[in-house]
Amino acid sequence: MLKMKPHCETCRTPTGLTDLAYICSYECTFCESCTTATGAVCPNCKGNLVARPLRTKPPLQALGSQLSRKLFGR
Numbered sequence: 213m214l215k216m217k218p219h220c221e222t223c224r225t226p227t228g229l230t231d232l233a234y235i236c237s238y239e240c241t242f243c244e245s246c247t248t249a250t251g252a253v254c255p256n257c258k259g260n261l262v263a264r265p266l267r268t269k270p271p272l273q274a275l276g277s278q279l280s281r282k283l284f285g286r
């Protein structure tokens with residue numbers, strides 16, 4: 213599974229699961245402004261950076277909200 217790193221490796225901006233972030237093939241993770249600043253080239257491995265897919269909910273949380281909808285009707 214893809215590692216979803218919680219911070220930009222350059223400036224430590226939080227890159228949460230639902231935030232726009234960019235990764236290289238080694239899963240180095242960068243925020244949008246650092247990606248723009250480097251021309252979408254990873255400063256660690258010189259690979260190209262691509263937009264990371266968003267993960268709107270971690271699997272457990274998704275399961276939990278399904279369950280509470282069933283139990284409490286919301």
Ligand SMILES: [Zn+2]
Nearest residue numbers: 220223243246
């Ligand atoms: Zn950054």
Ligand SMILES: [Zn+2]
Nearest residue numbers: 236240254257
């Ligand atoms: Zn890299």
